[in-house]
Amino acid sequence: MSSLNECTLAITDEDIVQAMKKIPGYLDITPSDFMEVYLVAFTHAMSRLKNAIKANQIMTQTVIAVYEDTTLLDAVKKMAVHEISGLPVLKADQTISGVISEKDFLKHMNDDKAPSFMRVVLQCMENSGCIAADFKKLSVADIMSSPPITVRGEMPVLEVANTMDQFNINRVPVIENDLKLVGIIARSDLVKAMC
Amino acid sequence: MKYFSKMKGGKQSPPKVNLSEIIWSWIGAFLGITPVAFLNYNLFSGDDLVFIIGSFGASAVLIYGAVRSPLAQPRNLVGGHVLSAVIGVVSYKLFYPYPWFASSFAVATAIALMHATRTLHPPGGATALIAVIGSEKIHALGFFYVWVPVGTGVMIMLLVALIVNNFAPSRKYPEFWF
Numbered sequence: 001m002s003s004l005n006e007c008t009l010a011i012t013d014e015d016i017v018q019a020m021k022k023i024p025g026y027l028d029i030t031p032s033d034f035m036e037v038y039l040v041a042f043t044h045a046m047s048r049l050k051n052a053i054k055a056n057q058i059m060t061q062t063v064i065a066v067y068e069d070t071t072l073l074d075a076v077k078k079m080a081v082h083e084i085s086g087l088p089v090l091k092a093d094q095t096i097s098g099v100i101s102e103k104d105f106l107k108h109m110n111d112d113k114a115p116s117f118m119r120v121v122l123q124c125m126e127n128s129g130c131i132a133a134d135f136k137k138l139s140v141a142d143i144m145s146s147p148p149i150t151v152r153g154e155m156p157v158l159e160v161a162n163t164m165d166q167f168n169i170n171r172v173p174v175i176e177n178d179l180k181l182v183g184i185i186a187r188s189d190l191v192k193a194m195c
Numbered sequence: 196m197k198y199f200s201k202m203k204g205g206k207q208s209p210p211k212v213n214l215s216e217i218i219w220s221w222i223g224a225f226l227g228i229t230p231v232a233f234l235n236y237n238l239f240s241g242d243d244l245v246f247i248i249g250s251f252g253a254s255a256v257l258i259y260g261a262v263r264s265p266l267a268q269p270r271n272l273v274g275g276h277v278l279s280a281v282i283g284v285v286s287y288k289l290f291y292p293y294p295w296f297a298s299s300f301a302v303a304t305a306i307a308l309m310h311a312t313r314t315l316h317p318p319g320g321a322t323a324l325i326a327v328i329g330s331e332k333i334h335a336l337g338f339f340y341v342w343v344p345v346g347t348g349v350m351i352m353l354l355v356a357l358i359v360n361n362f363a364p365s366r367k368y369p370e371f372w373f
Contacts, residue, residue: 026315030265030370 002170011038038073047158049194055160056153058181058193059174065090068097068141075100075140078136088173088181098146107142108135154181161190172187198341219363221368223259227355228252231348245332246344250321250353258356262368266316269369271309272356273349275316280304280345283326284338297327 016031016038029037065088068077079087079102086101109120135143151160152172164172164187173184235246254276259269265271291295301315305323309315309353325333326340333340359370 024312026265028264033263034369151308 010089011035028140034138046194050161051156053157053193054153055155055157055174056150056183058157058189059153059184059185063088063173063181063184065181066100068139068144070140072138072143073138074133075103078190086171088148088184089140089146094181096148096150096173096175096181097141097142099148099169099173100140100144101171103111104143104145105108105135115132148173151185152181157190159194160168162184164190201293214366215266215363216320219360219366220260223356224255225357226359227255227352230355231344235289235344243332244334244343245330245340246334246346246348247338248325248348250318250325251348253318253321254316254352258352258368259360261368262356262360264372265370267369268351268371270371270373271314271316272353274312274314275309275319276322276345276349277341278308278312278314279316279319279323280326281338282308283323284340286317286323287327288337291327294327298324301327306328345358 005131013035016034020027020034024195062083064082066078067090070089072147075087078099079085086099086103088096089100091097106117106120109123110116147166147167149154149163151163153174153176160172164170171184171186173181175180228247231247237302239246254272257264258272261267265366284298286301286304290300291310302320302324305319306315316341322345336343356368360366
């Protein structure tokens with residue numbers, strides 16, 4: 001939730017005083033009282049909007065996806081070309097099977113230690129090869145996260161945000177009617193929609 | 196016609212306060228007016244001294260009823276009343292042969308001066324006007340009017356406001372001193 005509420009609080013006491021100077025006439029409220037009202041009203045409005053706007057109104061509809069049997073090489077190429085950090089994974093019948101993202105790659109590149117990009121770079125620099133070279137033989141299904149966390153189209157944006165925070169994910173596929181993929185929402189979509 | 200359309204209003208009015216606010220306003224006002232009224236009616240009733248004037252009722256509305264208003268802050272209460280009292284007495288002394296003019300001049304000048312000194316306090320207008328309207332007792336006070344009833348009265352009411360308003364859990368007074 002904190003990411004969505006970051007839009008608010010750039011306003012300062014000085015902003016308010018300047019605004020009061022610009023508006024002609026005596027405004028019978030102290031700047032600090034105005035700030036108090038503003039913050040409460042803004043939070044109220046954000047909650048209202050977050051409940052009114054639905055997932056299917058802010059999702060990206062043309063979804064770039066891969067299949068369970070797609071090679072990791074092809075999956076990586078796709079992510080690189082489109083400059084995205086994750087993809088939904090589909091079964092042959094177009095229903096959602098899982099999600100593959102940078103996190104999954106990092107997890108499999110660092111065996112027991114905490115997944116970290118820098119650790120991977122370190123390994124690459126210290127060894128004569130890179131650990132990801134072995135991945136060429138694998139397919140998406142081998143390292144994807146499954147079953148996927150998903151949201152439905154009619155879900156309010158507030159719930160989508162909570163879901164992302166709860167499971168600590170950066171993108172969530174939107175499904176309708178028996179796991180059919182209809183769109184995807186990334187964190188940036190949430191922020192763009194609200195601010 | 197654009198001029199008359201300015202009178203249309205139509206904007207959102209503020210909401211009602213809750214019961215707690217109403218009760219604390221009552222308590223504050225009662226305890227604030229009591230000392231100045233008591234001084235006036237019981238302690239000094241025979242003298243030429245006046246300890247209570249109508250504008251104190253108006254101040255009570257602000258400092259006990261609308262404690263967050265910028266108009267109710269100590270600077271406004273004290274500054275507004277004292278400045279307006281001076282203006283009122285000056286206006287009476289200069290223009291008493293023309294009471295209508297003295298009245299208008301007193302109120303208008305008091306407002307302008309309060310605006311200029313950031314001490315706008317609606318009861319100040321009344322304090323200025325009372326200096327002109329009188330009673331004769333008030334006229335007789337001359338500039339002493341600024342000290343008694345005005346100066347002492349607002350100090351007593353301010354003290355009560357500081358004590359009583361801050362007893363209320365939902366209240367904090369003042370918002371600012373300067």
